[in-house]
Amino acid sequence: MKDARLPWLRPVVALVVSAFFLVPxxxxxxxxxxxxxxxxxxxxxxxxxxxxxxITGLLTRTDNLFWxxxxxxxxxxxxxxxxxxxxxxxxxxxxxxxxxxxxxxAMLLLxxxxxxxxxxxxxxxxQVLRAxxxxxxxxxxxLFNVGYYIPFGVFVFTGFLRGIPxxxxxxxxxxxxxxxxxxxxxxxxxxxxxxxxxxxxxxxWIWNDFIDPLVILGPSQGTTITxxxxxxxxxxxxxxxxxxxxxxxxxxxxxxxxxxxxxxxxKGLTGGATKx
Amino acid sequence: MAVDVRTTSVPASATPGxxxxxxxxxxxxxxxxxxxxxxxxxxxxxxxxxxAISFGYSLTNHNPFNPPTRFVGLENYxxxxxDSEFLTSLRVTTILTVIVVIVPNVAGLGIAxxxxxxxxxxxALRTVFFTPMVLSxxxxxxxxxxxxxxxxxxxxxxxxxxxxxxxxWLSDPRLALYSIAVILSWQMLGFCVVxxxxxxxxVPxxxxxxxxxxxxxxxxxxxxxxxxxxxxxxxxxxVVLLITAFKIFDHIQVITHGGPGTGTTAxxxxxxxxxxxxxxxxxxxxxxxxVMLVIIAVAAGVTLRILNRREVNL
Numbered sequence: 001m002k003d004a005r006l007p008w009l010r011p012v013v014a015l016v017v018s019a020f021f022l023v024p025x026x027x028x029x030x031x032x033x034x035x036x037x038x039x040x041x042x043x044x045x046x047x048x049x050x051x052x053x054x055i056t057g058l059l060t061r062t063d064n065l066f067w068x069x070x071x072x073x074x075x076x077x078x079x080x081x082x083x084x085x086x087x088x089x090x091x092x093x094x095x096x097x098x099x100x101x102x103x104x105x106a107m108l109l110l111x112x113x114x115x116x117x118x119x120x121x122x123x124x125x126x127q128v129l130r131a132x133x134x135x136x137x138x139x140x141x142x143l144f145n146v147g148y149y150i151p152f153g154v155f156v157f158t159g160f161l162r163g164i165p166x167x168x169x170x171x172x173x174x175x176x177x178x179x180x181x182x183x184x185x186x187x188x189x190x191x192x193x194x195x196x197x198x199x200x201x202x203x204x205w206i207w208n209d210f211i212d213p214l215v216i217l218g219p220s221q222g223t224t225i226t227x228x229x230x231x232x233x234x235x236x237x238x239x240x241x242x243x244x245x246x247x248x249x250x251x252x253x254x255x256x257x258x259x260x261x262x263x264x265x266x267k268g269l270t271g272g273a274t275k276x
Numbered sequence: 277m278a279v280d281v282r283t284t285s286v287p288a289s290a291t292p293g294x295x296x297x298x299x300x301x302x303x304x305x306x307x308x309x310x311x312x313x314x315x316x317x318x319x320x321x322x323x324x325x326x327x328a329i330s331f332g333y334s335l336t337n338h339n340p341f342n343p344p345t346r347f348v349g350l351e352n353y354x355x356x357x358x359d360s361e362f363l364t365s366l367r368v369t370t371i372l373t374v375i376v377v378i379v380p381n382v383a384g385l386g387i388a389x390x391x392x393x394x395x396x397x398x399x400a401l402r403t404v405f406f407t408p409m410v411l412s413x414x415x416x417x418x419x420x421x422x423x424x425x426x427x428x429x430x431x432x433x434x435x436x437x438x439x440x441x442x443x444x445w446l447s448d449p450r451l452a453l454y455s456i457a458v459i460l461s462w463q464m465l466g467f468c469v470v471x472x473x474x475x476x477x478x479v480p481x482x483x484x485x486x487x488x489x490x491x492x493x494x495x496x497x498x499x500x501x502x503x504x505x506x507x508x509x510x511x512x513x514x515v516v517l518l519i520t521a522f523k524i525f526d527h528i529q530v531i532t533h534g535g536p537g538t539g540t541t542a543x544x545x546x547x548x549x550x551x552x553x554x555x556x557x558x559x560x561x562x563x564x565x566x567v568m569l570v571i572i573a574v575a576a577g578v579t580l581r582i583l584n585r586r587e588v589n590l
Contacts, residue, residue: 011397014390018401024419024462025407027429031422043422043429091315094307106316113323115576117523119545120565123552124326124333147322150315179307208412210526215553226412230530233418240422247415258410262403266470 032248036241054245066246069228073250076138076213076224077206080145081199087146088153088198093187095154096161097169107158113151121148122215129216136218144216145206153198160194161187196264204254225250327569334563339556352563362564364539365547368453369522372543375457376464376521381513383461384468385506389498391469392476402473406466413463413526420459421446421531449537456527456541464520468513475509476502504586511583515576522572525549544568 031039032054033047058066095103095110125144126135134140164187172182188195213224223231229246232239258265334352338345356362387405391398408416423429424445434442445455479502487497525545528534534542534550542550548568552561 010390010393014398014401017387017390018404021462021465022404023429024416024423027419027422028415039422040427043432087315087318090311094311098312100304103312106312109324110319112573113319115519115572116323116327116569117525117545117572119523119525119548120330120569121323121326122549123558123561123565124329125322126553127329128321128326143318144322147318150319154315180310183311204410208410208414210412210414211529211549215549226414229412229414229418233530243418247418251411251415254410255407258407259403262406265406266474 028244028248028251031240031244034241034244036239039240039244054241055249058242058245058249065223065228065232066249069223069225070249072138072217072222073207073225076141076145077203079142080149080206081202083142083146084149084153084202085195085198088150089157089188089191089195090183091150092154092157093161093183096158097166107154110151110154113148114155118148118212122211126215135216138217141213141216144212145209148212149202149205152202156194156198157191160191164190193264193267196261197267200257200261200264203257207254330562330565332562333559334566336559338559338562340558341556345559348559352560353567355560356563356567361539361542362544362547365542365544368539368541369524369543369545371453372457372460372524373518373521375454376460376524377514377517379457379461380464380468380517381510384465384513385472387465387469388472388476392473402470405469408463409466411463414530416459416463417527417530420455420462424455446532447536449535449540452532452536452541456524456531459527459531460521460524464517467516471509471513472506475506479505507583507587511580511587514583515579518579519572519576522575523568 027043030045030047031043033050033052034045035051035053038045038047091110095107129135129140129144132140134143168186168190169182172186177185208226209224210226210230214227214230217223217227225246229243229250232243232246335347335349336345337348337352391401391405421428425431426444426447428445430445431442443451446452483501484497487501492500523545524543528541528543528546532541534540534546539547544564545568548561548564551564552558555561
């Protein structure tokens with residue numbers, strides 16, 4: 001349908017609404033390049049003259065806050081999403097192709113995991129991790145991420161697998177291929193769009209995760225980039241230059257990632273919402 | 277589409293067919309050990325077992341710094357429903373959830389209808405609205421605090437407009453909860469826009485055009501054609517918003533710490549961790565966590581059931 005009367009009305013309204021919506025994002029962008037005291041005095045003004053002080057100050061801190069948290073975040077996120085993709089694709093395939101009653105029970109238990117708030121399980125998690133000797137370690141955080149986010153992976157993969165005819169796998173089996181071979185050579189390559197959704201969504205979620213790394217890594221044992229931001233508002237109450245620089249640099253990788261892979265984001269999100 | 281569960285079923289795989297013989301027992305065990313077991317093991321260790329442990333603790337007075345742990349039966353649960361702090365957190369969480377289920381849903385639908393056109397402008401604006409979804413809640417919380425603080429951006433603007441005593445958006449106990457609701461709504465708005473836009477693009481143009489020829493105005497067309505066909509989008513948005521709002525924690529931890537005053541913004545999720553990990557009353561906090569889990573499961577289940585029923589198929 002076309003806008004018959006007042007064709008200029010729609011773009012103007014759309015732009016005005018977006019401008020209001022954008023204020024918080026604008027705040028991040030201008031304040032990164034402003035001197036610390038000006039951030040509180042005139043939060044909305046343009047940075048004139050712009051300064052890179054905040055960013056260079058952060059990058060050269062003696063306590064290495066930025067680089068240490070960045071490498072922790074990269075390590076935890078990468079390891080978690082690789083493990084999650086492999087384990088949830090295999091589990092998803094197993095459950096989608098199994099005809100046992102137990103597979104349906106397992107599926108139900110996994111799907112209910114989609115809505116479990118982390119607060120419900122964090123207290124016992126600290127005990128489980130302590131028993132395994134993994135409390136306050138990055139490995140412990142990675143393992144927790146795998147357990148907590150595996151329902152999402154399984155959900156995406158089983159949904160996708162329903163559209164892949166089982167005949168392909170049967171043909172390969174008749175040719176004498178083993179189950180592992182069939183999975184890695186025939187099935188997994190076909191799952192590529194689902195793999196993309198899983199990697200993208202879990203990557204962003206785990207990167208941005210706050211309470212889980214805060215509790216599991218503990219107060220003294222290093223931080224991820226997100227918990228680093230949180231700690232920096234407590235410690236340096238006045239120094240908003242550092243806080244904004246940290247927020248900017250923490251967001252930049254996800255933002256670039258998002259701008260390049262937008263289509264996949266939208267596809268992954270709306271798969272269930274559209275017909276066809 | 278990537279994760280469509282309902283429509284992409286291919287007949288061959290939709291009916292696994294009893295004619296296919298089941299593989300022998302040993303082979304099934306082997307494929308379970310290789311493919312099913314690793315994922316299920318991690319899930320059991322880090323989700324299922326912790327829930328069971330939580331339930332176990334909820335029947336005790338467990339406090340790691342105040343042994344011994346005794347079995348107290350359902351005492352914790354009985355206490356919860358007379359504990360004004362818990363009842364307040366239940367009220368706070370409910371108010372927040374109701375607002376956050378409604379506001380981004382309604383505003384998101386409006387913006388989706390506004391942006392449902394082709395062209396670079398609308399594509400760019402779609403990108404803009406989705407951006408908060410990839411920001412960390414911590415970042416969102418800090419930026420909004422800079423805006424809503426007593427001396428923040430909003431109040432500076434209000435003073436410039438001649439308002440002598442602008443409201444304390446985050447410091448007034450009557451307002452803080454609503455400010456938090458606005459912040460979370462802003463963050464979730466883009467999600468709703470994207471889901472509704474996808475829904476709108478699935479509405480066949482011919483239907484609206486035929487109705488227009490029959491003399492239906494834009495409002496009538498929306499009510500009778502578009503809106504019923506958006507039912508699946510409404511379902512997804514409502515359930516996601518419900519779960520997200522009900523478990524809100526990060527914003528409270530970063531912005532208000534449950535205050536101002538006593539517990540004016542302390543949600544259940546916040547209360548659970550305060551009681552369990554700060555006050556170390558883990559038995560009691562576990563009972564809270566279990567109640568929270570039950571409420572969220574029932575609320576999501578009922579909502580899904582109601583909304584699924586009104587979905588129509590073309």
